[in-house]
Amino acid sequence: MLLMLLPIIPLLGIFALRGTRGKSINIPFVVSSLTLFMGQQVLRHALGGNPLTYRLPVSGPYVPTFQADALSAVFVLLTAFLWWIVSIYSPEYMKHEGGTRRFEISTLLTLSAILGVFLAGDFFTLLLFFELMTVASFFWVVHRWNNEAIRAGYFYLFFSIAGGLLLALGIVLVGTATPGLLAVGAGPVTPTNPQAFSWGVAAIAAGFGIKAGMAPLHLWLPHAHSVAPTPASALLSGLLIKVGAYGLIRTGELVGWGLELGHAATWLGPALTLLGTCTMLVGVIAALLQSDAKRLLAYHSVSQMGYIILGLGVGLFLGKTGGLGLLGSIYHVVNHALFKAALFLGVGVIYVRTGETNLYNLGGLWRSFPVTAVLMFLAVLGITGAPGLNGYASKTLLHHAVSEAARTGLPLMVWAERLFLLVGVGTAASFAKLFYLTFLGKPTKLAISGGTSQRFHVSMAALALIMVGVGFRPKLFLEALAVPTARALGMETAAATIAGLSFWNTGDVVGMLITLGLGMVVCWIGLTTGAFHWTPPRWLTLEGLGKIVCYGLGAVSRTGEGYYRSAMELVSDIGSTIISRLLSACHRLDHSRDGTIGNITLAGISADAAILLVVLAVLIVFYAYMEFGLPRLRLPASLPTWLRIPFESVPCLIAH
Amino acid sequence: MTDLALALLSGAVGGILIGLTPRAGNRLRNIVALVFSAASTVFSWRVAGAVFAGRTIRISGEIAGLAWSLQPDPLGAVFGLIVSTLWLFAGVYSFGYMAGEHKQRTYYTYFLLAFSVTLGVAFSGNLLALYLFYELLTFATYPLVIHERTSEAMKAGAKYIIYSLSGAGAILIAIIIVYSWTGNLEFAGGPLLAGGGLRPGLGWVLALFVAGFGVKAAIMPLHRWLPAAMCAPTPVSALLHAVAVVYSGVYGILRVIYSVFGHELTGQLHVGRILPWVAAFTILAGVIIATQQDELKRRLAYHTVSQLSYILLGAFTLHPWGLAGAICHMISYSTLKVTLFFGAGIIAKRTGKVRVSEMSGVGWQLPRTMAAFGVASLGMIGMLPLNTFWSKYYLMRGGVATGKWQLALVLITSGLINAFCFIPTVVAAFAGERGQPTLETGSGTSLMLAPMLLLAGIALLTGLWPGLVWPGVDAVVDWFF
């Protein structure tokens, strides 16, 4: 019951918003505080290993179910926390942006939807809140209602709808392949129809993958995240795409975490690894080439989601020994939420006061924004994985997992490990670029308006504090939250895997430092040679490819339609011609009189009547021929009987 | 039995009464219309209740040695429920929409007559009665199609009549063949042709039936009357050309497949195996054409063409899940489509805009209308808080369960194209100039708006709680499988 209450609180908040029209009460803050508190109270048990479930007492094919295990609890608490932080930040920001009420409504709605997704106990409920989240967050994206926003909104909405539909398809396929109802958090299923199950899992993974920004389905993400108001971007990048990750973890659960190889969909692990690697790579390369700060961050969201997906893939691939992958992913989900939110918030601060997000127009801002610069620096360190900050911890875990996978010798995994390092360099390079161009570099000529609100600093500082805390005590979080989660997912061995693990070993630290160094070098080379201004040709980018494919499809469909149309026109033309010819022929026949056939003039009766008489005669003769062969050429040799008059048969009255 | 007779007669009596009332006196006429359609609705709910409770209600007789009978079974009861409930909504909407229009008396007369006839289709107990009411429906709705009396409307009316009568002719031939085989046309005793095995020519008979009913169900090459008929007043387009008339065709096909041939026999025929693909083609082609229409009502009409084939697709899978999906879709699609049409009507009435390209800014003038319109659009995609998701879900399950997973893909693709079809309209409506004064004022508008919002609400409610309509679906599926 209380589980269901959690998503309802924000909805009540919307009503409260109606009631407090005109008063300056920060309803989202109140609501998220309440949610955070209640969530913590409700989910304590779930974290302790006692999952909660609640089924609504209704009849019919759909019984809404809510459940909370450790995984849900972690995500719910993370959500509530991040919302809380952002709701401190957003009122100030939205003063600048405008449309506060609309923003607050969609914020609350999205919160409700996300909580619902994380607390859903069956896939229908999950899908329900998933779709709700799509719609609610769509209003974030189109908040500005200008052409760019609407275009991004369409991108976002159509991709998300496709995701929802794919999820539905997956649910259908998996539902057909399994005997019972599909419940979230119920562990692996044994399919009766493995093929359908595989396809279903693929569809579900694709559906969540769209949300998670998994390449090649990430196209919507940079558009949507960069055009939304900054607090919304923070939440979109910090949390909404994590719904995809959550979904992928749950998908993995359908197949089974921590099982030996040979389960129902063994391809899922390698596939996710492959896609995760691609996502990382695509995201980071695209990020390097961006000039807009928010777009750069958005591409980094893609890239960081790649880390998470990679971790999941490796975890699934390794089966029983893949605990590190799963743990690393979950850990990275949390960390990414923290530093990506901080980064977006920082960029937002600069945007509020300078009105600019193009990196090449900024520079030397550390003088005007000292606090922001420091906090941003911490976040940059976090995302690049510098030792001592939270990113380091999760990236290290993920790296260990990938290395372990690479030890199997599978070329995919070997390449995954190599690319993992490469992406680390790329990340470092692009953030060096971001930080350098924004805060260092040549001072900008832009006018800086207004003063910095303390709320901005407080919210960012809170995030930074946690980042640093996690960075210094990486195992604390791991043992408190991630391990119970893995255990809840059936990965009993996870705790054992990390028992012997030390984050502060020289190899990792040195490796990371080398990566950072290389990143800075790359950044320097890029900035000096202008390589970051390179625009890839259309056929090389996915977006361009997509456009080409779309144009192609459009052309094909237009051609097809043209053919169809002309065929239909032909048919209807022929039809109408025949009909009109027929009718006019009838008309003429009816009105023609006194015609001439050959040299014979027919008077009084219409010519057509005469023709028809002839036709009738011919018809009769034809039938007669068919029946008797009447017009015999040879006459009978005997007496011609056919005109003999049978007098014998005449009854003669007089004769009697 | 009394309920059945009263349900059928209320509309007819009301229609005749209205025909006899003096030309002035809109208020009186509205009251009569409301009272009789409400009565009809109540009685048909009672009939449906009795049917679901397992009682047999039957009225029968003979014409020229041919027995006709009215005996609703669960399928008929579900159809009757949909029709009668929506009729009430459309009636109230009409009061708002038709105020100030010409020829109101004719309109309401045939509006109520058509109600009776549609219920007759729903409650018919054998092929003859079905055919009879099906044919009558054409004539009862013709004056509504040509209500505007423009040359365009007249042309549309002629098209409608010609298509419908040709279809009815095909049905008549098929009925006669069935009659000559079985000597019996009743639905009640299980599938009519099931006992006779695979007769030669069976496939042709099925094709004749499907083609005949397919005219009204707007299967793709036979759909052309439907977009043309959109020149009718919006309540008519909403109720008749999105639900009642077209559903009678769909209902006929369901009847033919499940009551005349039986799903087993249909499955053995070549034609039966082709049919799902015909429906799939219509689904995709209809919605693709819809996206290219600029006139909102035409867009909705082509979309109707597409959506009707969802129902047919479910029926053609010959699987319990598919049938469940079909019945679900009959229920859910009707609520949403009527909402969409109502919205189009309000927009046209209050702002005079009928084209999608003119919609910019309408959302701020008619916020509640466009919100409900948006909700219904989401439903057309098959998004979850709306009831169409469930129908789509079961349709896909039916397709997958019979091994035709491509059908599920077709449905998914169609859902996405649906998004392209409607979402831009809604977004554009809100994208335009803001701060215009609201036009949702006046009692006329609220009479139109209330049914629309209520229907959208029902769609949401049944989407969240499909258990509300599930007993009906379950009963139909149990009846035929």
Added chain:
Amino acid sequence: MRATIEVHLPVFVVIMPLFVAFVLPTLARRIRLVEGVVTSTTVLWFLGAGYLASLVLIRNGNPIGYSLGGWPAPWGIELSVGSLSCLFLLMVAGVSLPVALFAAGNMAHEVGGPKRITRFYVLCLLLGGALAGMAVTSDLFNVFVLVEVATLSCCGLVSSRNHPLAAEAAFNYLILATLGSALILGGIGFLYIITGHLNMGFASQELNRIWQEYPHVVWMAVSFLLVGFGVKSALFPLHVWLPDAHSAAPSPASAILSGLAVKGYAICLIKVLYNVFGVALIQELGMHRILTLLGMIAITAGSLFALTQDKLKRRLAFSTVAQVGYIFLGLGLANSMSLAGTLFHMASHAVIKSGLFLAAGAIIATTGNDRISEMAGVGRQMPITMAAFTVCSVSLVGIPLFSGFIGKWNLLLGSLEAGNRLAQAVIILGSVLCAAYLFPIIRVAYFEPAPAADWQDPGLPQKTALILLAAGVILLGVAPGPFLELAKRAALDLLVMK
């Protein structure tokens, strides 16, 4: 007394109208009296026919025989009243009654002066008597004589309208009809030559015994008869006289001509084909296929021709051509279903078409215009007339609950039994085309914007006539019981060789 009446009833139903026709000119000037006499005659006639029908039904369809002048067959002329005759008699008398009602007080302007009204009625009654005679006679030469009487009366009726077009149409009709008569007489002559009998029963027996010896003569006889009767009953390629004649005649006359006269010749053909040649011989000769084919052509072509007409009465006249096609189609299919369908369709079409023509007459008389395109507003201003017209049209199209449906239904069943898929399609096509040429009239009358004119329904007797016919259509459709029974019995009688 009663017994005497019963015995002489068969001849009474024929003689009575003829007798009244001869008496009528003596009342020349008193139009009201003439009308009264004619109406009461038709009432009496209808009652007589009804009584006869009930007698036949009671006898389980056994025909009532009557030897004219006391001479038994084969020497005398025999009348035989079976189910077929009863059905036809009922139809003739039943349609005559409303037509007489409609004509009452309404003929002066149609025929050009009160003096000619009596002539009109005389011709009507002569035609009625001749048709009744065709129904009951079973003598071949008698058939010819009656056909000639009917033809002459028909031409008279056509020419009774005071209009040059009417005279021309009548002349054309006369020429073609006489050609037909000559052919019929020739056909009867051939039959007489090989069988030596003129009584249908005896001729039939003889013919079936010896036909193989003279196949060519038989063939010629049947062709002559087919073409002869085909001309008279306006079978499609031979229909050319009909549209002119039926549209030029005064409306009540058109009603009788289209509703009854055409059927009279058809019934003669049925009698000759089925009672003399017999179904076996027809099939042996391949006649059934010709009939079916001609019927199908007639349905399609007649309907198409009707579609092109803008004049109301001409359109209705072409519709008659199409409906005659149904009759021939049913004859050709030659099974009990199709024959019953044909006979029933004959009766129902008689009622429908006379209703249509009478309504058309009322409309034309009121509006002074016979173009369909200028009929807008008629529906509102002449509600009863147009309602009757609508009922009749719907019925002709073949919507269930109306009489047209039952005939077509049986025809369809018949074609199914005969295994003729094409015939089914044509029957349905005919219905669709029928809708295509009749419904626009209704549409224009009801739904097109009306000009400001003050038109009104015709007088009480006319309205009564229209209502009677419309009621008849519905009655035949909803409760066709005895009529369908008669038609089915008649069909069985025709198929069973005696």
Added chain:
Amino acid sequence: MRVLLDELMVNYPYFAAMILFIIGAFTVLTRSNLFKKLIGINIMESAIFLMFIAAGNIRGGAVPILDEANPQTVCINPLPSALMLTGIVVSVSVTAFALALIIRLHQSYGTTDARRIAELRKRWHANEGNH
């Protein structure tokens, strides 16, 4: 050829009837003068009468009057002759009626030529259309 000739010789009345019929029909169809058409009709009917009467004829037969004294006399069949009397009556009435109609047509159109009448009627129709 011989056989054909034999046939012709034996059954000449029938061939005569046939030829007459064709002449009549041809006249009816091709002559535009209404009187000639009527004459054609009469020729056609005469052909039929001839056929009937020839059918009843027995070569060398006596007049069919019952002779009590000599019952074995071969008589011709009287029935066709009797029938043809009726036929002739019918034919006469048709002719009379047709003549009356011709008079009326002449009154209206001022001509007895079918083609001319048709032209006049077309003009009349056209006028009506304009009207």
